[in-house]
Amino acid sequence: MPPSSPGPAAAARAAVGASLSTLTGVRSGKKSYYLELRRTEERMTSAVQALEGISAALVRTRDDPRALLHGVLRAAAGHVQADWTMLALRRSALPQTETRFLAVGPDGDLVDSERALPAGLGERLRGARTDLDPTTALADGWVTVPMMLDGAVLGRLVASYPLADAADPADLWVLRILANQAAMALQTASLFAAASEQHAHAQHLLDEIERSSTDLQHRTAELQRAEGRLQVLHQRELLDAERHRIALELHDSVAQYVLSAGLAVDLCRAEALEREGGQSQSVARLVHARDLVAQAGDQVRTVIYALHHEPVGDEVVTLSDLLRGLAEQHRPALLVAVRIEGVPDPLGARIEHGLARIAGEALFNTSIHARAGRAAVLLRYLPESVTLWISDDGDGDPRELRRRLRVSQAAAADGRHQGLANMADRATDLGGTFAIRRARQGGIRVEVCIPRPGPTGS
Template sequence: MTTENYLGALTGVRSGKRSFYPEYVRTAERLERAVGALDRISRALVRTGEGPRALVEAVVRAAAEHVQADWLLFAVADGALRAARPRFLLLTGGTLVEDERLFPPDALAHLRILRTRPWEAGDPADTGVRVPMTLDCEPVGGIAARPAPGMDIADTDLAVLRVLANQAAVALHNSYLVHATMQLRGRTEALSEAAEQQARDLAARNAELQQTQRRLIEVMQRQALDDERHRIARELHDSVTQDVLSAGMMIEICRAELTEPGTDLGALRDKLTGAKDLTRHAVERLRAAIYALHHSESEPSGSLPVLLERLSTVHLPTDLTVSVSVHGEPVPLPGEAEHSLLRITGEALFNTVMHTNAARARIRLDYRADRIRLSISDDGDGDPAQLRRMLRLSSATDLAGAHRGLANMRARTEELGGTLSIRRSRIGGILLLLEIPLPLVTEAA
């Protein structure tokens, strides 16, 4: 057989079997249609960036053109590709329809099948053709069509529709990811801008806070200076002032006696010597107060009963007899607390000497489970009601230093969280009673 005869047998040209050539022609047409379909598929699927709807419309038109369909349906199964929009779309007469109420009955039957997963593609009762759409080997919908009359749908056409459907599923998913990424990027930019704005706001607030803190520090420094000034004034009043006033009173008495005839100069000299001792004592106490102002926090606290015992013997050079009694188990107290209680007791004894004719004074210190009771009583002629009125008056107005001792005693007591009361003593004079709760509460704490 010649070469020409071989070519004729293969192509069907001039062959004795008349069926070979028409089959060849149909195969060539299918091949040409397949190539054209692939070209349309590629043009449709590159529209991923335009959004899901544009992609679906391009797929529907490419598939309908390939099978020359009277109508073509693209549908996503219920529950699959949840972000895909539209869920189904019908192309009929060149018009895209999304309302299923306008679908032809046969298209509506295919829609119900495509929306249910899984479904059987080979239903002989169906009219038209239908191919599944899969993603990761899972059915996610499909394409159904009714070809034009006389249109012969071969396996290659179904293969083209399957490729188009599967690639459409991938493209839909990618389109969703692209748009989700863009939205996420927009949210990220918005969050970044909000974070920058918040950072600017925080910086402004931090600057305001620093300015407020500087002002607060200045106020606290001024307050600390005022508190220290008041504390120094109280210390000087409760210590040095007592001796200075005693010396001044004694000097006034001596001046009055000098004007009287027959004055006993020896007795007068003794009184002036006492005044001199008081002034020397005042200087010593002033130095001690200055030293205490510089070293009060560093010095160890002493024993309050011992300090009261010493106070009763060296308070003033008078004939006042002072007794100290301690009851209960002594409780260690901070140095500031012992110092305040000691100053209160000293001020009370000083008032007893200066303002009454008392001969005896009693200091009683009671340590109890929940409080400390300190009482200073005398047998003088003082009036408790008058002292209470003076104390109220000193609290209501500034008396230019008058009755400052009473106000200082109450202020020190309140700093310790306690109360100060003034009563009539059992031995006839004044009773000052301090009750300090335990555990001790101080301003420093």
């Protein structure tokens, strides 16, 4: 007769027993059930305490992972009742991390010197620094757990473990969690060290940039001062050349005429004195004329000396001031009026110097060759250009001057009328035009038109 099948109650008890066995990992026999449950609870409590210690250490970890690593070692030692626990990085792993070895002994103190380790643990330290095996090893009362990060072995967690031949899987899980927490802490410390190094390098570069910027500002200020001094020197050279040229002309022409006139008057006075006697009215007039000629000669010599020795100031002056200074040098022989139209914006040293040289050359030609009594200088600032006119009331012929200019530009000059070619060349060098026309006063008008410089013009 076949055996009877179990009833519903027996089947329910069997199902409950199977579920408890699956959930707790122990069989539910009446004699061992509560004992296994208590052991499992103790293991769970130990694991939770270990993880709680790691959590407390983790929130205090920044650039130095020692606090977390110390917590890992103490948690591991407490969980498996180990006398010694040790963490070691492989030699080539995380090269920027300073902390590469730590251990906790039986007294719970942190050990960071290899000399303080027992001989056997020193040998295991050397093995942990070279082992690439990603599996957990159990042998000779020791357990070694790899510290894994992104599938790579960074090092080992080593702990004495009396149950090496029959390890509890829960113990190994806890040790793996602790080892991975240590690997993460070391990785964080390595990244923090790299970031700190980059930050220090960036700060160093920033300091260098600030020093370079300060040095550049000093050099820019020095360059501006040097440019100002150079502009003063250009202006001084311009005014000195004009004064020396006028002084030479006075010495070679006017002074000689005055001296000759004085000799002629003195000769006439001597002849009149012989012919009419000392009380003659003609003799008295000739004596007065001789004195006037002598005074004129003294004044000419004074002007020549002043032109040679009058100092030029050290201040940078505007183009308007330069033109007025040139006009002043030709007075009183030539009455020069200077007029400025428009907004006198700075044109740069090169353009202002060139225009002043053109004006000086034109006024000199007017004073020496045109037999003029008056001259006018007009400087007009336009939106796109600057024009300079120098006109006089002399007897010059613009067509003849234009012919002479063409001749001097086409052939080797003989030194005569070279001033026209100089003015035309200066205008061309500045990108402008040069023309000679009839002035309203009846004489010559020199016209120069220069385009305004751009933002970088000088």
